[in-house]
Amino acid sequence: MPKSKETAHANLKNLYRIFTVPEAPESTLGAIDQAISEDVSGFLRTHIVALERNLEQIEADFLSTAIPEEPLFVSDYTEFVKEKLVSQSVHTAAPGFVGHMTSALPYFMLPLSRIMTALNQNLVKVETSKAFTPMERQVLAMLHRLVYRHRSDFYPQWVHNSRHALGAFCSGGTIANVTALWVARNRLLGACDDFRGIANEGLQRSLQHLGADGLAVLVSRRGHYSLAKAADLLGIGRDNLVLIDTDDKNRVDLACLRGQLKQLQQRNIRPLALVGIAGTTETGNVDPLDEMADLAAEWNCHFHVDAAWGGPTLFSDRYRHLLRGIERADSVTLDAHKQLYVPMGAGMVVFKDPTALSAIEHHAAYILRQGSKDLGSHTLEGSRPGKSMLVHAGLSIIGRKGYELLIDMGIERAHTFAERIRQHPDFELTSEPELNILTYRYCPLTVCRALPDLEVTQSCQVNRLLDQINRLIQKEQREAGKTFVSRTRLRSKIYGKKIITVLRVVLANPLTTDGILEAVLKEQSDLGTQPEIMRLISQIERLIATSSTPDSTAGD
């Protein structure tokens, strides 16, 4: 054999190997795999270093833009993964990581994920998913029933109906929200008489047909940013995502909402949808869904509820009432990778009307044929993995009561933590927890007490300095890598609706104890003694002092 042919032959043999021969258990990859099987959290604790490198240093390991010419040994690549990727990733499952909507995963999710990956089903069509299609249809029906509470005899005609789907399984809440508004838009502007519907004729002709100058979606200022993306994508325009002021509890102000609806009417802009939030991303509050449903009925528009975060509260007998009215929503978004404890990449939207998704139905010649049960004919996405299997697993193994316990624990922990913050001399609670999210800020008691009496200018200056302090604390704490809270900017009821920077805590990890939360506060409190922060506090104290001087002089 000539040299080059011999090499090609050897390459070919190696190539077959990677598609057939598994890694030896004693290899590096095999060992990591084994270690993760045996104890994920232990493995992660050992391999995710507390002392982080900054992002620019990490980037140095990911600079080359040339695709490597030559194959690499799996073991060499695995070393790279361990040293450069795993060790520099974020321990999202750590009990002290309470800044975002990530959590520990139930251990069975890992081996089941592997089965899912190995099967590599594609849910777009039955031909590449078989039993996974009925399984996903069942999952959608279960969530539909959780939300709408229909009796069991409602479902047999819909669950496995080849012409319909009770909802759409998506890669996440964003696609779910987009799907809901897409359906709402296409139903409002559906075919009638000789108008062939927006799906065919487009938005401009549809508005002409409707006789309106535009469409609007209304949601509180706490609405998720995916709604703005949806308004852009669907051709409605971000200007027509009308943000409604909130009340003291971060819930949509119904009087403002009514006022805005009237204003839109005067401008001949048709309200397409009201969006209620069941668990705002930043503060975990729930809009008055029942009243919003009334308004939606009155104005004849679609009522969507974004329950990506709070939806699973419906599992709880004690707290379900917080979402009262959700059963009147035309569509509801839920994220399984949040409080259903499924790995990243699993969202859902369910529709009250089992025929609603017909508004976006589509077919093709090689799949999704009329009459097939292919789920792909009713989803925004095309090829999709079998993630619904993990939702099915969670619902089956944890059960309604298990999820109830998780929900109840989280909400109660949030209340306990809020009380602790109220009593702490260094912090100020900036939003009361309704579900399991709350916000607060570093603000020493003396400053807290002085603030309400300051004049507007001084108050603004003090708040800006407090913003700086809280940004610093959040950053320092994140970089120290022991615990993590996030930050955001909120209009505060306390300070004349000024926007202030606050720290944000999400309490969904069942491994987060009160003790860990105490440690989070302690770390922040200790950061308050850092020179840079001390300097800012001195500035605040001087401002308060000078501000009170003229007043007291005047009083003389």
Added chain:
Amino acid sequence: MPKSKETAHANLKNLYRIFTVPEAPESTLGAIDQAISEDVSGFLRTHIVALERNLEQIEADFLSTAIPEEPLFVSDYTEFVKEKLVSQSVHTAAPGFVGHMTSALPYFMLPLSRIMTALNQNLVKVETSKAFTPMERQVLAMLHRLVYRHRSDFYPQWVHNSRHALGAFCSGGTIANVTALWVARNRLLGACDDFRGIANEGLQRSLQHLGADGLAVLVSRRGHYSLAKAADLLGIGRDNLVLIDTDDKNRVDLACLRGQLKQLQQRNIRPLALVGIAGTTETGNVDPLDEMADLAAEWNCHFHVDAAWGGPTLFSDRYRHLLRGIERADSVTLDAHKQLYVPMGAGMVVFKDPTALSAIEHHAAYILRQGSKDLGSHTLEGSRPGKSMLVHAGLSIIGRKGYELLIDMGIERAHTFAERIRQHPDFELTSEPELNILTYRYCPLTVCRALPDLEVTQSCQVNRLLDQINRLIQKEQREAGKTFVSRTRLRSKIYGKKIITVLRVVLANPLTTDGILEAVLKEQSDLGTQPEIMRLISQIERLIATSSTPDSTAGD
């Protein structure tokens, strides 16, 4: 302790357990997990039964719509998964499963997927992904470079640029195509003077500002159905997805394309984008990309290339030229879960102009802040898993040369198989393979020879009967479960552009041998002797006989 408190306490303990204690290796789940680690394909062969149950029977296992109240033992659930789900799923990795774009997975994808799942990073923001963000940026840059072939000194300023992204990682090709057209639309209708851009003002005002009566996207009839979804979603309307006829080789007919552009101009409809296809889903053909780039430049519209399937042909020195002109595209879609051999759920779109994604940029108060390197500010999706790690692994371990070998093998196998079909007395090749996809149909030699001489009515009747036969063969073969090809309906160059049903084969699985393909044909050929098919063939023969009789009489 009172009974109820005791139970609650026990439940709580169990709940902690599922978040911390891994499954014992000797448990059912542990054993399956182990079996999959040791030999995926062996495990699947054992567990995916050849004799399938029909869908209605399978649905019986997924009927209940009530979420189970009580928790279930993991081992019990695992039994259910094994018996009802795994055994009834589709063996998409089987070498004889050549009907869709699924394939065997390189073995290292499984343990690496597990690491990815265990880390549960969320790529929407650096705070929940850290090293995964630079890693994904690097992957996007590598694919960008594969397509656009810029020199390495082009990249340092872009790869880790906090204000830009060279592309977007998506759940699949559909979202990638939607993203590309979204960007195209928002760039065409960008802010200028006192017009604040379509993103803010919406489609209707934008068209007024542009002075056009609509937008259009032009693509050949072989375009993927996701483009119709995109046209609907973006408010353009499916009517304005202009489908251009194809030539004999399933490539867009450039004369027709030019003609349509002129017609649109006369109707004051602005061509938003031309879409070239690099690997049509049904036949694997590549549009004349270079000529399309000329046209797009001439008409000043966005040029998108859907290379979801064929993109990786760029790895091959021998076949890269087939995609000549792709480097002139404004945006290109690639699917990693197709010919990059990554598990389901990984697509990408890259943009020639590194600032293009600014057209859809968005921010929020709690993440995606201006100046952050959060990738979520430039993606349609929000929360996303770390799937790009598996692309990184594939590029690193298989390397450019490894992928080249896979591509070359697939294309060559398709040519060999096409030749075999040409020589087979029972089959007719209906599209020549250009990449690694081809179509053919069951059509006995005598029928094949007689068909061109038949009158139109007879020819149509014969073709309709052949359609029936091919549908039957495909269905029977699928249900027998040994091998699988798909079917579609295509306009055939052979029969006066009539639409006929054809069998479709996708040859990307490196484990598919010529011998297996021979078995696929044999099975189909054998199915031809089934009574129902024999009956249909007799009908065809009678039609041919009656049709030729008058002619021969006339000749007397």
